Amino acid sequence: xxxxxxxxxxxxxxxxxxxxxxxxxxxxxxxxxxxxxxxxxxxxxxxxxxxxxxxxxxxxxxxxxxxxxxxxxxxxxxxxxxxxxxxxxxxxxxxxxxxxxxxxxxxxxxx
Amino acid sequence: xxxxxxxxxxxxxxxxxxxxxxxxxxxxxxxxxxxxxxxxxxxxxxxxxxxxxxxxxxxxxxxxxxxxxxxxxxxxxxxxxxxxxxxxxxxxxxxxxxxxxxxxxxxxxxxxx
Numbered sequence: 549x550x551x552x553x554x555x556x557x558x559x560x561x562x563x564x565x566x567x568x569x570x571x572x573x574x575x576x577x578x579x580x581x582x583x584x585x586x587x588x589x590x591x592x593x594x595x596x597x598x599x600x601x602x603x604x605x606x607x608x609x610x611x612x613x614x615x616x617x618x619x620x621x622x623x624x625x626x627x628x629x630x631x632x633x634x635x636x637x638x639x640x641x642x643x644x645x646x647x648x649x650x651x652x653x654x655x656x657x658x659x
Numbered sequence: 660x661x662x663x664x665x666x667x668x669x670x671x672x673x674x675x676x677x678x679x680x681x682x683x684x685x686x687x688x689x690x691x692x693x694x695x696x697x698x699x700x701x702x703x704x705x706x707x708x709x710x711x712x713x714x715x716x717x718x719x720x721x722x723x724x725x726x727x728x729x730x731x732x733x734x735x736x737x738x739x740x741x742x743x744x745x746x747x748x749x750x751x752x753x754x755x756x757x758x759x760x761x762x763x764x765x766x767x768x769x770x771x772x
Contacts, residue, residue, distance in 0.1 A: 591749050594760055
């Protein structure tokens with residue numbers, strides 16, 4: 549069965565203090581790894597899709613990387629508006645659209 | 660381009676009742692997936708529909724069912740509600756091809772009393 553483990557569960561950072569969130573996964577035949585951001589009471593907002601080991605994607609202060617066993621979401625010089633829960637999910641492939649999610653990392657950026 | 664819409668946004672029901680939730684996908688998207696989100700279990704996959712056919716199903720009891728219409732809009736139904744069904748129900752849409760990103764709606768918050 550597909551498994552996704554995210555760490556840490558919660559992270560508090562000072563504004564401007566860079567850090568990384570981890571997503572470890574076990575899946576047979578990974579087709580895609582997805583990062584979402586979720587604000588309280590809202591649906592997940594898409595951030596990145598990574599398809600193969602070595603791939604990297606960036607968006608503003610966020611950078612996602614992928615290896616064969618894990619993915620990292622690097623946050624550089626975060627701002628208070630980056631506070632949210634960050635979710636990682638894996639997908640097997642065509643005909644199996646199911647996303648298996650981790651439980652998320654709750655990130656708080658302190659001004 | 661309009662995003663995924665879900666109605667209603669909030670619902671309060673009592674045990675034993677049934678409920679129907681609605682999801683309208685992004686225009687051009689043919690796949691609709693449903694997820695249940697609770698504080699204890701996180702996001703759990705319920706089922707996925709593509710071109711009016713259920714293509715995948717998660718590990719939920721038969722009380723949870725769904726359908727998709729020819730315009731790709733989808734509904735999910737929960738019969739004989741239990742207290743544990745209180746959750747945020749999220750709908751996500753994609754074009755349905757491999758490696759396609761799923762885009763989520765705002766969710767329906769269901770409270771069962």
